[in-house]
Amino acid sequence: MSEILRVENLVKYFPVERSFIERLLTRERRWVHAVDDISFTVRKGEIFTIAGETGCGKTTTGRLILRLIDPTSGKIFFDGIEITKLQGSQLRALRRRIQPIFQDPYASLNPRMKIGDAVKHPLEIHGIAEGKEAKEMALDILSKVGLVPPERFYNAYPRDLSGGQRQRVAIARAMILKPEFIVADEPVSMIDVSLKASILKLMLEFKKELGLTYLFITHELAVAKYISDRIAVMYLGKIVELGPAKDIFTRPEHPYTKALLAAVPIPNPKRRDRKVLIKGEVPPSPINIPKGCRFNPRCPYANEKCRKEEPELREISPDHFVACHLTGEVD
């Protein structure tokens, strides 16, 4: 498979607001290390998942790729072209090819805009179609996302729709441009359990029809298991493990990945014997990153080296990368 997206040494720091007094005292500016030097490639036609907990940098990574925010440093290549510094018409052309789907279908739709207008809006922005033609395309995509009869939904407002239906509208709006790449940030996290699979299935149908590639961002590992080809696990702005989904779930190597998997609730009362492997939690904001391996204060296996040297991501078996000094040394 050829690569469609490449991220090289991507970094994003956000400044921490200083109080008036801190500024008077000219205290040094502090930074949130949201994304702290990550590199990966996404192959054409795959579902590449970034998984991690709150504050790991997964959403910031998605926003950087969507060019909604500018990186502190590093490069992003899409289809061989560096997109990190694109502006104006070139950026608009890129946006047609890379589309987002966000978590909250209540926040991502304008409450005063009819569903039909919201769905055909991208066509008008990009000068693809207008008037009757745009309406027909909108009706067509509404029925494809399962909002039938489409005429009824075309004239409805977001308030008339349930959460699941709204997320279908968000998907329709992304797909109407026939994009090549979708950044889907927690697209099913707010969807009721009985409907989650129907939204995932819809995303897979579009993948097949349009030959799409997905960057799927989630904190729900069980969901990631069902759809991912490859998974990158992030912790405090770094990728700590990256590999084929099967390897991540059956042969996790990084102690953090192991702990994360062990903590996922299992809908089987016979599996209650599992232990919580690590203590503590991710700091609320990654300002003071621990020295050495950033997971070391919570890691049950950390040694001297882990407290001093930051481990590099290295390949331990084909396509499976881990950033841990102790790879192969502990169970």
Place this chain on the structure above:
Amino acid sequence: MALLEIQDLKTYYFLPDYVIKAVDGVSMKVEEGEIVGLVGESGSGKSTLGLSILKLIPAPGRIVDGHIYFDGLDLVSLDEEKIEKIRGAKISMVFQDPLTSLDPLMRVGDQLVETILAHRNVTKEEAIKMAKEYLEIVGIPRDRFYDYPHQFSGGMRQRAMIAMAISTRPKLLIADEPTTALDVIVQAQIMRLFEKLRDELGLSIILITHDISVAMEIADKIGVMYAGQLVEFASSYEIYNNPLHPYTKGLMEAIPNIELEDTKLNYIPGNPPDLFNLPSGCRFHPRCNRVMEACKSREPKEIWKGDHMVRCLLYE
């Protein structure tokens, strides 16, 4: 006698144009030292049921019928003055977002001491000593007694809330989505804490959650709610091994299970109904894969098969 027994409870919200039947004829029991998981999707009425037990239903809602027996008293008929002696003292509650329940300007320890002084007949020195002990029970180091809520992480705030909730020595703790805002590792830690409280203090817990996996992790019994009604109630093992209601079965097949090799995920077609515009007959019939003609007109009753309750015409 059960610690808590709810009989045919109905809690409705009276809006200008329609009535929302958030809880519509629910009966269940909670025994001493037992964790009952109350599982349902958004709008199933599970939170309203929790609030009904403490009589904290905001206007324009109210309990219209039924009984809630606790410790020999029917809470439904008690006046506000008497309910206040039970609320917080014998039945405590923790919510999803601990930050909105903690006073940001008051040290966590002081909030805990205040709670203990309000409910227990002790001196301030004793209360401080007890507060530190409760912090320890929930896994917060004693020296964090002097911290403010903003100095705590999300998980520690929830632990602090739990410390406050149990410091009054309640018999029943109602936890409404206590881990939904937390990361998965912290969620697992809080679940272990609930188990410890049940085992060591004999506390009964009603765990309200949208995530049946979480309930399966710790609950002794599970009640499944749909559109304001309890459609199935049984031990967690029964629900897992032998789910009877088509909704419960559908839900079990729709939950992503990280342990399964089979990567096929099912879903239940359609959407949950609006509580002010309920389908006729069985409320689940428009989405049910085993629907019969009778389901469209006849409302199923609660059928008990031993300790296993199901509300479905297939079993009548």
